[in-house]
Amino acid sequence: MEEWRFIDFGLVDIRDMMAMDEAILKGDEGNTFFFWTPKKSIILGFFQKAEVELNLPQCKDYTITRRISGGGIAFSDDRCRQINYGVVGTIDNDLFPLDIIESYKQVCGVLIDTLVHYGMNAAFRPINDVTVDNKKISGNAQTRWEGKLLQNGTLLLDFDIEEMLRISNIPREKFLDKKIASVREGLTWLDRELGEQRDMEEVKKVMKDKFEERFRVTLKTATLSKREKELTKSLLPKYYSPEWVYR
Numbered sequence: 001m002e003e004w005r006f007i008d009f010g011l012v013d014i015r016d017m018m019a020m021d022e023a024i025l026k027g028d029e030g031n032t033f034f035f036w037t038p039k040k041s042i043i044l045g046f047f048q049k050a051e052v053e054l055n056l057p058q059c060k061d062y063t064i065t066r067r068i069s070g071g072g073i074a075f076s077d078d079r080c081r082q083i084n085y086g087v088v089g090t091i092d093n094d095l096f097p098l099d100i101i102e103s104y105k106q107v108c109g110v111l112i113d114t115l116v117h118y119g120m121n122a123a124f125r126p127i128n129d130v131t132v133d134n135k136k137i138s139g140n141a142q143t144r145w146e147g148k149l150l151q152n153g154t155l156l157l158d159f160d161i162e163e164m165l166r167i168s169n170i171p172r173e174k175f176l177d178k179k180i181a182s183v184r185e186g187l188t189w190l191d192r193e194l195g196e197q198r199d200m201e202e203v204k205k206v207m208k209d210k211f212e213e214r215f216r217v218t219l220k221t222a223t224l225s226k227r228e229k230e231l232t233k234s235l236l237p238k239y240y241s242p243e244w245v246y247r
Contacts, residue, residue: 005029006208006219009036011080014043015065015239016232020224022068023231024088025143025150031089033211033219035204038076038084039063042167045071045141050246058167065239066247067152071128071141073168074154081158081191083204085110087151095215096149104128104140106214107151111138113210114155114203120193128153135188155207156189157200 009017017036024032041063044050047070054064054073067074076082087107089096097103104127111130115122120132130138130153140153161184191197212219224232238244 002217003220004215004217005032005222007032007034007222007224008204009034011037011039014038014041014063014076016236017084018043018065018067018239019232019235020228021086021150021152022235023224023228024086025068025145025148027225027228027231029222029225029228031217032087033208034086035207036084036086037080037200038074038082039080040078041065041076043067043074043076044245045069045073046143048073053169055167055169062167064245066245067141069141069143069150069152072139074139074141074152075164075167077160077163079158079160081156081189081200083155083157083200083207085153085155085207087149089149091144091147091149100142101126103149104142104151108138108140108153109214110207110211111153111155113214114207115190117206117210118190118194118198130155132188132193136186137188137190137193155203156187157198157203158191159187159189161187 042054042059044053044066046066046068050056050064091098095106097106105124108124108130112122112124115132122130122132125131128140129136138153138155140151142149142151165183208219
């Protein structure tokens with residue numbers, strides 16, 4: 001069985017993580033699956049404008065950066081009950097299809113398999129959401145570079161909706177389009193669905209097992225290569241830069 005690299009970065013500053021994220025995509029180590037837990041933060045999608053998406057005066061105690069992939073805001077409160085993942089792999093017709101939606105569906109299948117393991121009615125909702133009974137529990141984003149794919153996403157174990165609404169400028173039309181009466185009805189999280197709190201390490205272990213099953217690989221724990229560490233160091237100023245964040 002083919003070996004892929006696995007890294008768990010633990011609790012990290014999202015500016016550092018986004019630099020490592022890009023370094024893994026543009027580095028030299030091949031197919032990689034990784035986890036991280038974000039500190040209190042907001043990650044903007046590549047095409048978003050901070051002043052449009054955020055109530056900036058309410059965001060002063062948040063670390064804010066921007067990622068190289070599209071999609072919407074990734075909001076992390078101080079509960080630190082989110083599992084964030086990344087996948088980097090070579091685009092082909094099997095594991096990572098050229099078709100965007102099919103590639104999202106393949107990687108998001110790991111999240112669906114995990115939620116089904118816990119007895120939930122999980123499904124993929126194009127383009128890039130995973131739902132439980134039509135309530136969003138995972139958002140995902142993707143970018144591509146020189147024949148490789150980078151997909152990031154999050155699985156919510158707990159979530160402070162009131163805090164997200166406090167710091168966001170969310171247009172009502174966004175939810176009317178999806179026939180969702182309110183933000184509160186459109187989101188859910190693992191603890192809420194199960195009626196109890198699950199250990200994060202346990203859920204990560206299930207995700208890791210489901211990844212190996214779906215992709216028919218063995219994940220081998222490793223670290224960043226020397227080249228990736230050098231690339232990360234060179235990328236850090238960008239992710240700490242107001243010009244990048246508020247462009």
